[in-house]
Amino acid sequence: MMTKTFTRKKIFVCSIILFVVFILLITRLSYLMIVRSDYYYEKANALHQRERSIKAKRGVIYDRNGVELAGNKPVCSISVIHSQITDEASVVAVLSDVLDIPEDKVREKVEANTIREKIKSNVEKETADIIRDKNLDGVMVDEDYKRYYPYDTLASKVLGFTGSDNQGIVGLEVSYDDILSGKPGSILTLTDANGIEIKNEAEGRIEPIPGNDLYTTIDINIQKYAEQAAQKVYKSKQAKRVSVILMNPQNGEIYAMVNVPEYNLNEPYKLNYKKTTKMTDKEMQDALNMMWRNFCINDTYEPGSTFKTVTAAAALEENVVKVDDTFNCPGFRVVEDRKIRCARTTGHGTETFRQGIMNSCNPVFIDVGARVGVDRMYKNFEKLGLFEKTGIDLPGEANSIMHKKENVGAVELATISFGQSFQITPMQLLRAISAIVNGGKLITPHFAMCSVNNITQEKKMFEFKESPGTIRKETSDTMKELLEAVVAEGGGSKGQVPGYRIGGKTATSEKLPRGNRKYISSFMGFAPANNPQIVGIIMIDEPVGTYYGGTIAAPVMAEIYENILPYLGIEADYSEEKIKETMSGIYIEEGD
Template sequence: MTEYLKQSRTLQRQKLLFVYGMVVLFMIGLAGRLLYLMVNRADYYGEKAKEVHQRQRTVKAARGIIYDRNGVAIASNKPVSTISVIHNQVQNPEKVIHVLSELLELPEEKVRKRVEKVSSIEKIKSNVDKDISDRIRDMELAGVMVDEDYKRYYPYSEFASKVIGFTGADNQGIIGMEVAYDKYLQGQDGSILTMTTARGLEIDGKAEERIEPIAGTNLYTSLDVNIQSFAQQAAGKVMKAKKAKSVRIVMMNPQNGEIYAMVNVPEFDLNDPYTLNTTSSKNMSDKKKQEALNGMWRNACVSDTYEPGSTFKVIVAASALEAGVVKLEDTFHCPGFKVVEDRRIRCHKTTGHGSETFVQGVQNSCNPVFMEVGARLGVDNMFHYLQQLGIMSKTGIDVPGEASTIMHRKENVGAVELATMSFGQSFQLTPVRLLSSISMILNGGTRITPHLGVELESSDGTAVKKLTYPAQENIISSQTSETMRMILESVVSEGSGKKAYVEGYQVGAKTGTSEKLPRHSNKYIASCMGFAPADHPVVAALVLIDEPQGIYYGGTIAAPVISELLDNALPYLGVERGETVTAEPG
């Protein structure tokens, strides 16, 4: 019995020692952990504690300004405000709800829901006009915060709308240059930090800690307010006169690829980009409206392809001269058609042009001449020069959404396909692609990249970065370039482009008319490419009139638009009128 009691006491003592040991180990571990947190993690938990007692409000940065080539602002910022409420600080909720609902023109229930929501801060409305936000600030409503903000503003409204683009509610670019240069245009937001109690009330007498925002980088472009505005007016005038679906115009410097104007009428209001410009959205579903908006925003000069028709003969003629398969004095015969395999392919002059030289074939825009020239080139040479002149690749223009050329696969090109390609049918490309390739022919043979961005400038003007673009010389010989400029000038002085004539200037041009798919739908695109001065072009332009009513020939309705554009742009660009008259108005 005594032995049993001794064993029992020993067992209890061991249990107590074990528990005691475990408690001691736990306390040592706890102390060690506490020491670790106090020494090694002091900074981290100090910041966490600070966050609990701080409220942060964002101070929006001004977006970079977009300028035209003369320093005129074409996209700027308008001061606005963001109105928010802090639930714990609102003293008279009914008054706050009533005032904000009335001044911000919001449903009372919507405002009430946000005012009564228990949160650190609740946004009521952003992009509030300054006069309204000033009235709210002057009322000194407890718990109502009025923070400065910026809203994108476009002083010229519909000016180059599909090129410049616009921003969303978050001030990020949606389309055009606004999205292409978004990473530069966006600034760095600042903030306001205020100290609060554990209940979220701001502590009186505690100074705000303010981090100033950094404005975005400014963008200088090659667009010209005056040239663009005149081009839009000319496009609108011909669209109305011809009851056309749309009109596109691109004007650029063929020497370096700088774009002076890019027009897509009908344009839309950049300050109201969600209102359709051609139809009402009243009975549209959300999906249909979005599709209509996407169509309205689309930059067709860059994103839409078309069959170029006879304007493409500039590419074929230059390729043939460069390859040495044709000479200026070579003669051809046009009976009004040419039989290719089992096809009888007509000339636009069904009675035929008769005997003509290569130069006359270009002047007359004769399809049989170009079908013969294409056959002389052959498939391999044709595709070589299409590649050489960039037709098969994108231009790399600095706006989003550029479409690729839609071309036959080389192995599928037979005699008929080669014939139709030679006069600009059975394939599609974008207007900016065609004008860029023609510019290589006009400028002496240098491949240029069409572009809008010229330089970036910091908001304080201290740092400037010149934007550069790929270029390559000797794409074709300077002799071929000079010959083509001479031939295209003769198209205006003696041929089908007479209506592109401008008094006192040597103008070169090539007209075109293409039937849209499906064939025999009686829907056409009338076009004309023009440039001046012919010896050293400083401006090249392309006009496309989509689905004109009545007369639809490019030489009749598009060439006069080229004449009007060049007559306005050349004196403006400092090119004086010469005394030598090269043609009479046609």
Template sequence: MKNKTFHKRKILVVFAGAFAMIFVLIGRLTYLMVFDAEYYQKKAEDLHERERDIKAARGEILDRNGKVLATNRTVCTISVIHSQIREAETVIDNLSELLEMNSSEVRKRVEKISSIERIKSNVDKKTGDKIRNLGMAGVKVDEDFKRFYPYDALASKVLGFTGADNQGIIGLEVKYDKYLKGVDGKILTTTDARGIELDGVAEDRKEPVAGNTLKISLDYNMQKYAMQMAEKVRQEKQAEKTAILLMNPQNGEIYAMVNVPEFNLNRPFELNTEEESDENMTDEQKQDALNQMWRNGCINDTYEPGSTFKIITASAGLEEGVVRLTDQFQCPGYKMVEDRRIRCHKVGGHGTENFVQGIQNSCNPVFIELGLRIGVDRFCDYFHKFGLMNLTGVDIPGEAGTIMHKKENIGQVELATISFGQSFQITPIQLAATVSALINGGKRVTPHFGTEILNEDGKVTKEFHYSEKKHIVSEKTSETMRILLESVVSEGSGKNAYVEGYRIGGKTATSQTLPRSANKYISSFVGFAPADDPEILGMCVIYDPQGIYYGGTIAAPVIGNIFENILPYLGIEKQLEMQYTR
């Protein structure tokens, strides 16, 4: 009886434990089927679905007149699905031949056990169609888009380019990437547990959304002509590089920005000079060379502006009231500042001259005297007031800032050299933006390219607006500077920029690069027209020209030639000539 009772208890314990486990399992199963069903349903779908991306068409970039500067071409991505391949050797042979790839590399990818393996992307559509028509099991041909630039090197350092993923890398392509990139689509296919696609089951497609179109202020015709002129003078003077900038000084719209040598946007990873072969370069050396090739000198690089900066010094002097047009100066060919003899570009000197003649002659002693009259404190104040110590805000990444002495380190000698554009550095775009403010009535504008975003129907969905800062100088000072700079072209060092029938203002410059012992120069000219109401500002900078290197001799004619052709194009009519009266 004792044993029977003991065994009954054991049986009850076992059955109780079993029922408890069953209830726990039922509860767990209920939880999984009711409360956690969505999670496991997703896991099951993932197991039986294969996903492939469909690249979205990137938005186009248009010039101010609607000309397409950047668009897309249909290309193909070739992939293989290991579990579906039936004749591996045939696949390897055909793909190696048609894709012009090493057979060992193709074999490595074909034999790799994965759900899907990419063989090659950005394959031209003709080749992709050939592969598709072979009907090889396990080989997938998906169409997508590759960025294409119809004019190769035109505005290469402005437009920039995209990578293999169609994402912007430099220039406007990266600045406006969020508007241009679009939204990629998906292709979903159903497979069995082995990863083989099921016959008769339709693909589920999520269509891509194309990117928006960017319209910019750049003008194709102006850019092309400026590029031709820049290349011409670079070759004639055997210069290292040449930059040309054309912009509207009233609103900051940039019509052209040239930095030669440019590079081919459709082959951005090929070096653009025959002298630079990448065969013997390390990866690091080649990347450094590419980074230099991609640099936009107008924005990314600083230089000593030389005598073009005298526009700023003169404006500060007039605004401060420390100089009048009739003030007399003496130039014996140099000026002593403390214990330093600072030379004028004219060794014999200009003799006695008034301020108007001083700016026409680009006389260093006149501007040294003017800088000393203004003084260190006030000159530094004008640097800030004119915006020279801030970035211009141009809509291309990588803008460099002004390199300037600390105020406490500026003595009389440093002040003297700063007054005629040496011993500090700025970018060409900074000089152009500042001069624009000094001749347009005193309004500091933001230089820019982006104007509008358009949707697929061509309707404007966004207009870009840029900051302005008024009263940089008074209207009176601005008007006086326009008159003075017109006289530089009509009677002074800028005569080679003269265009018959038009009133042109401007200033020449010739600066020496560091170290001075290298005897390398930068020649430049900044000009504007019409002089009484500027509608266009042009700037030319020639780096390390050989032979004659004076800005008035080699840079001024470039802008003069450009203005002669572009002013009628802009609808600016010839005016009656007006000479400045002393």
């Protein structure tokens, strides 16, 4: 039976329909493979590529002389790839033995069918080499860098430390993280669906860019010496803590910043004191945060008598007082309804303004403050940067806590005049004092000097804001002379350093709440008094026993200066006779 015509027609028509469908499918394919190609290609690539990042070497932090303060130590991380292990038993045995990890913990990780299981990171190179030499299949030893602080506790609260990903956590490591961290590189590898790297596939490798080195203004010798001195008084006075800042008042370069007790930067998560009770995680974290705190900039305090420097400068600047103006101190001053006492309850009697500063006499400053008035007082505070953060290159700087100007009555003005009823950070005070003694230039205290590119050796200096002309030069000169007198003949006599002209001011501030007999004893001193090259402040928090700043803080600063002034190349400019003369200065118990 022959095929009928309609049968052939039907076959033909059906085949035509079939080919039309084929063309539709080709169109669909073209759409997928041309129009959507990039979209799917990228999605597929993201699925196939595993990125292993290569840590960039973090920049080194140096002191001003090029001594390494924070460097890198080569370490290794050990990991296992389950699918590549051939001899599981010996892998477990070797790893647990060499790395000193319990066998069951290692076995758990070895048996985990994951892409890559990290056994231990930050393994010393020598230890890692032992494992490497065993040549075990499926055990990966990756070179890595770990932040290392060769001086352990030195300037711990300034330098700060880094986290596991090499990122800064606190201190300079945070503020200069961008410069120090560099750019991590990466190895791109293709993997199959189980995450196993495909051999012979071209690896994309992006080299890491090492971070830039940072040269700081810290001088390791000054820092060390200041730390020793602080440590000594911290122990002898059983203080809660001792802070010291040493800075160049001319440009704001900080030579040293000490906060005793310091902590070990190589073990930042270990408390630097013995735990008395078991701590919850939160308590532990709070304790660590407390330990990492830099009290020179993170906390405010009532400055007390050292602040009289600022009041005096404001009064001189506004021409409301002359050095030889006379005041009377009966041992107290009644302001409105309050009776404010002088430190010497019997009173200083009649005294000049100059003597008032030397005696740290509260009534004198109450009178001077009243003469200046709130407006002019605040104007000068502002010029001296007391309403703003100092701009120091450390994270978490605190700002001053001041009365609102409209709320300042006579009583408040009186207390402000001798450094009470408001709070500032030690750094803010030191910055204001620097401006007062350097001829009126408001500087930005800082640690960073320059950064050096590790590849190009290109050096980049850091610039910090300086605003000259905050107070007149004459005011500054007078202040230097008055503050020199405080040390030479007044309440700061224990701050004397044989052969050097030291200017300074003491303070003993009772901590809030009052009446607990907890004090912060401090001393601010600069040298040489006629042309200050260094200014420093020491604060002893909650000393036990004698707590007068002039008695316990000033000698510490004197001791520091005695050693570092020659080191800084500042020559003694007093003859031997003169020394004997200055050493006969009188001591007056000073005001709070």
